[in-house]
Amino acid sequence: MAGNYVATSTVTIDAPQPRVWQVITDPAAVKEFMFGTELMTDWNVGAPIVWRGEWDGKAYEDKGEILEFAPGQRLVHTHFSPLGGQKDAPENYHTLTWTLEDEAGKTRLTLSQDNNDTAAAAQHSQGMWDQLVAGVRKIAERA
Numbered sequence: 001m002a003g004n005y006v007a008t009s010t011v012t013i014d015a016p017q018p019r020v021w022q023v024i025t026d027p028a029a030v031k032e033f034m035f036g037t038e039l040m041t042d043w044n045v046g047a048p049i050v051w052r053g054e055w056d057g058k059a060y061e062d063k064g065e066i067l068e069f070a071p072g073q074r075l076v077h078t079h080f081s082p083l084g085g086q087k088d089a090p091e092n093y094h095t096l097t098w099t100l101e102d103e104a105g106k107t108r109l110t111l112s113q114d115n116n117d118t119a120a121a122a123q124h125s126q127g128m129w130d131q132l133v134a135g136v137r138k139i140a141e142r143a
Contacts, residue, residue: 005116007125011133013107015140017100020107021072023140024098033135037062043069049077058083064093074099079113091115094125107140109133 013020023029030039034051041049043066051062060083068076075098086092094115101108111129116122 004114005119005122006112006114007116007122007129008110008112009126009129009133010108010110011137012103013109013137013140015107016105017072017102017107020100020109020136020140023136024075024109029136029139033132033139041066045069055083064096067095072100109136
């Protein structure tokens with residue numbers, strides 16, 4: 001059965017929302033903050049989103065679907081990774097929600113992932129997402 005645990009990572013970035021949005025949607029920036037991943041999508045709702053790369057010497061192809069695309073504010077997509085060892089079935093997909101909020105010229109970025117089976121699984125995912133949003137902050141703030 002699908003889990004009800006949500007992993008959430010939040011960071012405040014010293015950059016305006018349009019800059020942060022540019023970072024999370026630009027394939028070159030995604031490659032930098034997402035561990036060398038090649039991103040492929042056209043950002044249209046209903047379109048596929050694919051991440052290809054190598055992790056611990058193993059090639060992978062993660063996939064999902066764009067569910068919501070509100071430039072500068074919110075991006076929602078599904079995500080499945082075969083590296084998790086589960087079969088490619090709807091119950092094994094996560095929904096990732098990226099939310100950008102203005103905080104006096106800075107941007108509060110929140111990334112959440114649903115459908116974690118246990119609190120420990122959510123905590124593990126949160127650790128990975130914490131690294132990822134820190135990477136987004138680093139890129140957005142250096143421009």
